Amino acid sequence: VTGALRRALAVAAIVAVTGPGAIGVGAAPAGAQQVRLEASKKVAAAAITRRVLALRELTTAAKSIVRLSEADRSALTTQLQDQVNGLSSLNAKIQGDTDEATVRADAGRIVTDYRVYVLTIPKARGVVVSDIELNAADRLTKLADRLAKAVDQATGKDTTKAKTDLASLRARLASATSTVTPLPAALLALQAAGYPGNHTTLEQTRTSLRTGRAALAEAATLARQVIADLK
Amino acid sequence: VKRLVVLVLALAVGAGACSRDSAKQSKGPETTVSSAATGASQTSAAPDVGPVTDADVTEVDQTLHRLDSELDRLDSDMATGEGEVQ
Numbered sequence: 001v002t003g004a005l006r007r008a009l010a011v012a013a014i015v016a017v018t019g020p021g022a023i024g025v026g027a028a029p030a031g032a033q034q035v036r037l038e039a040s041k042k043v044a045a046a047a048i049t050r051r052v053l054a055l056r057e058l059t060t061a062a063k064s065i066v067r068l069s070e071a072d073r074s075a076l077t078t079q080l081q082d083q084v085n086g087l088s089s090l091n092a093k094i095q096g097d098t099d100e101a102t103v104r105a106d107a108g109r110i111v112t113d114y115r116v117y118v119l120t121i122p123k124a125r126g127v128v129v130s131d132i133e134l135n136a137a138d139r140l141t142k143l144a145d146r147l148a149k150a151v152d153q154a155t156g157k158d159t160t161k162a163k164t165d166l167a168s169l170r171a172r173l174a175s176a177t178s179t180v181t182p183l184p185a186a187l188l189a190l191q192a193a194g195y196p197g198n199h200t201t202l203e204q205t206r207t208s209l210r211t212g213r214a215a216l217a218e219a220a221t222l223a224r225q226v227i228a229d230l231k
Numbered sequence: 232v233k234r235l236v237v238l239v240l241a242l243a244v245g246a247g248a249c250s251r252d253s254a255k256q257s258k259g260p261e262t263t264v265s266s267a268a269t270g271a272s273q274t275s276a277a278p279d280v281g282p283v284t285d286a287d288v289t290e291v292d293q294t295l296h297r298l299d300s301e302l303d304r305l306d307s308d309m310a311t312g313e314g315e316v317q
Contacts, residue, residue: 047316110316122308129301136294143291146283206305213298220295223288 037100044107048091051116055080055087058124065128067135072184076127079188083114115192119202123187126205130183133212137177140219144169147226154230162229169222176215179208 059080065073090109097103114120147166151159183205190198 044316047314050314107316111313115313117308117311117313121311122305125301125305125308129298129305132294132298132301136291136298139291139294143283143287146281146287150283202309206309209302209305213295213302216291216298217295220288220291223283223291224285227283227285227288 033100037097037103040100040103040107041095041097044094044103044110045091047107047110048087048094051110051114052084052087054121055084055116058121058128059084061128062124065131067138068127068131068184072127072188075188076124080120080124083116083120087114087116113192115195118199119190119192119195122202122206123190126187126202126209127184129209130180130187133176133180133209133216136216137173137180137219140169140173140216140223143223144173144219147223147230150230151226157230159230162226165222165225165229169219169226172215172219172222176212176219179215180212183208 059077062073062076062080065076087110090106090113094103094106097106144166147162147169151162151166154162186201187205190201
């Protein structure tokens with residue numbers, strides 16, 4: 001009994017001097033909690049920084065849009081900037097949070113409120129790709145118009161094949177343009193709150209962009225064919 | 232007195248001409264910067280008139296190559312998840 005009493009007194013003395021956490025009794029010490037809190041804040045800040053950098057890269061790409069309407073271009077850059085602003089504000093809040101539970105809840109909002117990687121970036125990229133495809137379609141349309149003049153002016157030649165190939169070229173361009181034209185508006189309407197339901201729209205858009213690209217490649221091949229037909 | 236008046240008039244005309252030249256020169260670089268800022272150099276280098284050649288289509292091919300790399304990036308984007316945030 002004396003030995004047990006002595007050990008109990010020794011433990012009580014250590015607890016009194018160092019606090020309960022030092023020997024694994026009771027809750028974690030304030031110092032350890034603070035370390036964990038700061039570590040969580042750093043992880044959240046890094047997650048936000050990565051997203052902001054990615055959004056800024058897409059903003060630069062969005063500014064190079066040449067074929068879409070000014071309204072579409074402006075809508076995209078505004079949406080990207082809104083996310084940058086929102087994430088920056090969220091980071092400020094997180095860095096001011098005083099307990100781990102709040103940091104965890106706010107860190108979760110980095111994903112749920114913005115969906116940067118799974119929605120915003122593919123959506124912005126899709127708009128930029130739409131612009132490139134429509135721009136390529138415009139260029140090929142100008143070529144088709146010039147080829148049509150060349151066919152009309154090719155006197156003394158059989159232009160039957162050239163006319164057929166030119167008609168095919170125009171059909172491919174019409175297909176590409178009609179496929180791609182509605183995509184920017186559909187993409188710009190996608191919001192983080194609609195995820196994951198709206199992910200289907202993203203997938204469909206990607207498929208349409210691939211279809212548009214294939215039609216444009218065929219149109220370019222046909223343009224070369226018409227040039228050859230006229231030689 | 233007449234000589235003095237003629238001299239003064241000649242100096243005034245000369246100074247005016249110098250001033251106009253100076254103004255033209257000072258506007259030169261501004262115009263150059265302005266045209267560069269509009270991205271005019273990004274437009275097609277090939278003329279939109281005259282016979283169509285393979286070079287015209289090659290220019291479109293370059294746009295399609297850029298398109299391919301952006302489509303690949305889109306695929307890569309869509310394969311990326313949100314990752315850890317806490």
